[in-house]
Amino acid sequence: RKEVEQDPGPFNVPEGATVAFNCTYSNSASQSFFWYRQDCRKEPKLLMSVYSSGNEDGRFTAQLNRASQYISLLIRDSKLSDSATYLCVVNKNRDDKIIFGKGTRLHILP
């Protein structure tokens, strides 16, 4: 099983809809979880951290399910500008390697 797995998509979603992606991880000792956004031909940038209690930032909600070893990202009222690739990141501790999922491509349709 790969360390971090994501559905590559693409997810084609009409503007204004709600969309959710999951990311599964294999190492139960993982401690830090993040979602990054990458626009075409650009570098990845942090979208949000994922905390045990879940967290929300405007239209974006991230959750962690330790029992089933996955994190999720929910985007409400999607905008055309949300079109991008969303990468999940998992890390075990401060001295461990940072592993990225392959990313999920999202296309918001007008």
Added chain:
Amino acid sequence: NAGVTQTPKFQVLKTGQSMTLQCAQDMNHEYMSWYRQDPGMGLRLIHYSVGAGITDQGEVPNGYNVSRSTTEDFPLRLLSAAPSQTSVYFCASSYAGGTEAFFGQGTRLTVV
């Protein structure tokens, strides 16, 4: 504030040539890493460093060397370029392994 600076932005190499991709950060981050990104493959970790003098292999280290003589710099060396190393390379730095990673703008490398 420059953040993470990668040079060059574009490079074409002939098979067998060697070169060094430069990466520098001015945020006093201990953790630095190199990734390559190929279509459909996501970001794959090549090498990483948790501090000056310490490096370790990632998922795809073959054909690449790194060193970390200072906190600021983490160069990636291609010893003998191969067409399979055609890719986009990203350098990243963070305070530690479990914190936000900041990326350089990438180097687009073509090996012919």
